[in-house]
Amino acid sequence: MHVFFKDRLTNEEVDVEAILAKIESKIPQHLYSEIEMIIVGWFEEFEERSINAFYDSGTIYVSNIQDDNADMYDDIVHELAHALEEVYGYSIYADEKVKDEFLRKRKHLHDILWNHGFKAPLAFFTEVEFDQEFDDFLYKTVGYDKLSALLQGVFLSAYAATSLREYFATGFTEYYLDPNHGFFKKVSPSLYAKIYQLQNPDELDNY
Ligand SMILES: [Zn+2]
Incomplete structure (x- = not known):
């Protein structure tokens, strides 16, 4: 998983590397292998749909406004679930x-x-x-x-x-x-x- 920053995190305490390390240690690899990219930033969709993350074709878009590491971990894992619905929808x-x-x-x-x-x-x-x-x-x-x-x-x-x-x-x-x-x-x-x-x-x- 590669992380790109469209916008800077507003909270300096949030450590994206630590969040990714946590995901990789807790979640089996086959469940996140479809995710090519995580883009951190603010997107129009967030406002339109009152959300703070979404998944679209191999990429997780997640808000740069996060309370703490736990908040962002929660957002990313949630979108991972939506990614899996596409890959393993049948199962x-x-x-x-x-x-x-x-x-x-x-x-x-x-x-x-x-x-x-x-x-x-x-x-x-x-x-x-x-x-x-x-x-x-x-x-x-x-x-x-x-x-x-x-x-x-x-x-x-x-x-x-x-x-x-x-x-x-x-x-x-x-x-x-x-x-x-x-x-x-x-x-x-x-x-x-x-x-x-x-x-x-x-x-x-x-x-
Ligand atoms: Zn959802």
């Missing part, structure tokens, strides 16, 4: 186990929100792709803090409920963020099993 999604688990959780979330007065049709919760209207419902109508509190024990984080892809990416990031996998395994067993399976290159179909 990740074809058996539909992660999708089924995600949809069960969405149904559960629907019921919890309904009981708390946020009454939205169930059909709203069965779309696995990102949907702006649903996103607004979660983050604006319900609100991030309330949502985070209500979905505890159902989803690992509020962001995981956004779409199937974010369910996968947040789980992947969690796996390499917290060495204690007990809670993850309990909350999202199918997703956990899938990420565990990714550790072994022999189990992967390269699509």
Whole structure:
């Protein structure tokens, strides 16, 4: 992985070399071999989509505005997950186990929100792709803090409920963020099993 700086990091404490070394020590090589480049800087897409990193054809674009090393590590590992969806999409999604688990959780979330007065049709919760209207419902109508509190024990984080892809990416990031996998395994067993399976290159179909 080569790092290029389009813009200088605003925080001098952030050490990109140390972050890369951490990635290389924690993540099996076959899971980041598709990444040719990491470009650090500020990109229009960040503003347009309210994000601070994205992946596009072999390159991770990550914000030059970072709180600390942990913040940037989190961003890069998250985008790595999206890169893997492209390379190993078949291995990740074809058996539909992660999708089924995600949809069960969405149904559960629907019921919890309904009981708390946020009454939205169930059909709203069965779309696995990102949907702006649903996103607004979660983050604006319900609100991030309330949502985070209500979905505890159902989803690992509020962001995981956004779409199937974010369910996968947040789980992947969690796996390499917290060495204690007990809670993850309990909350999202199918997703956990899938990420565990990714550790072994022999189990992967390269699509
Ligand atoms: Zn994402």
